[in-house]
Amino acid sequence: MGEWPKGYTRHVFDTLDSTLSEAARMAPTLAGPAWLLAHEQTAARGRRGRAWSTPRGNFAGTLIMPRTGSPADAALRSFVTSLALYDAFVATTGQADAFALKWPNDVLLNGGKVAGILLESLGNHLVIGIGVNLAHAPTPDQVEARAVTPISLLQGTGVAVEAETFLNALARAFAQYETQFLTYGFAPIRTAWLARAARIGEVVTARTMRDETVGVFEDVDGQGNLILKTAKGRVAITAADIYF
Known part of the structure; x- marks a missing residue:
């Protein structure tokens, strides 16, 4: 090994x-x-x-x-x-x-x-x-x-x-x-x-202590943020729990 x-x-x-x-x-x-x-x-x-x-x-x-x-x-x-x-x-x-x-x-x-x-x-x-x-x-x-x-x-x-x-x-x-x-x-x-990412291109839910954002998992940006495509446009998620 x-x-x-x-x-x-x-x-x-x-x-x-x-x-x-x-x-x-x-x-x-x-x-x-x-x-x-x-x-x-x-x-x-x-x-x-x-x-x-x-x-x-x-x-x-x-x-x-x-x-x-x-x-x-x-x-x-x-x-x-x-x-x-x-x-x-x-x-x-x-x-x-x-x-x-x-x-x-x-x-x-x-x-x-x-x-x-x-x-x-x-x-x-x-x-x-x-x-x-x-x-x-x-x-x-x-x-x-x-x-x-x-x-x-x-x-x-x-x-x-x-x-x-x-x-x-x-x-x-x-x-x-x-x-x-x-x-x-x-x-x-x-x-x-x-x-190696799970569920890229699929709809996921990002939940924080305050709110939820639902969108298509499009990318991870250069700062490590999750990029979701939502009804209101692209949203960068800094920290959240993700649900499928």
């Missing part, structure tokens, strides 16, 4: 409250980017503080890295991470056609959610939390109404992947895309992401 990427440290724990919380505790001592993996989390969270189910056998990981560039550049790491997840799934299952990327930070397997990403700023660090349903998926009653149905990698592909094996593939893929991003900017990342 190749070597661990140079410049990144690797920290594996049996049980943690949360890899995001452990990253915060470790931040003052880190000299460079570090991957953290917990085989079990007892107090995990997802976007907007939602609970994220992480039973043993799934992947609960966090990358903490020095923050470089603008806050906008930091936000674009969700696309870098999505592409790395896609490549890690393909590397571990050999089933490229089964996966697609859902704006802004989920990975789909046969239309179900198999992975999610959470970005947070922590002082001079960027923290990227990643949850993957390797062996188990939450039941429908554990997710909000209209959300994409969860699926596990084992259920969707028939392939059993160990968390540490997945970490190795993910870390290598991330390092390659991160180097590309730092060297050439967002443009090639955007192109690669759009080639």
Whole structure:
């Protein structure tokens, strides 16, 4: 499966409250980017503080890295991470056609959610939390109404992947895309992401805490915004939950 990427440290724990919380505790001592993996989390969270189910056998990981560039550049790491997840799934299952990327930070397997990403700023660090349903998926009653149905990698592909094996593939893929991003900017990342995008050309609903926008998913612009074609024209969505 190749070597661990140079410049990144690797920290594996049996049980943690949360890899995001452990990253915060470790931040003052880190000299460079570090991957953290917990085989079990007892107090995990997802976007907007939602609970994220992480039973043993799934992947609960966090990358903490020095923050470089603008806050906008930091936000674009969700696309870098999505592409790395896609490549890690393909590397571990050999089933490229089964996966697609859902704006802004989920990975789909046969239309179900198999992975999610959470970005947070922590002082001079960027923290990227990643949850993957390797062996188990939450039941429908554990997710909000209209959300994409969860699926596990084992259920969707028939392939059993160990968390540490997945970490190795993910870390290598991330390092390659991160180097590309730092060297050439967002443009090639955007192109690669759009080639793997779910529901492009179809009607989707973008919901924020305040309103909903319905339109055809046309594009992602150079700032990472979702571009919808609506009855009132093209609309750029900066942040929202997307429903199909």
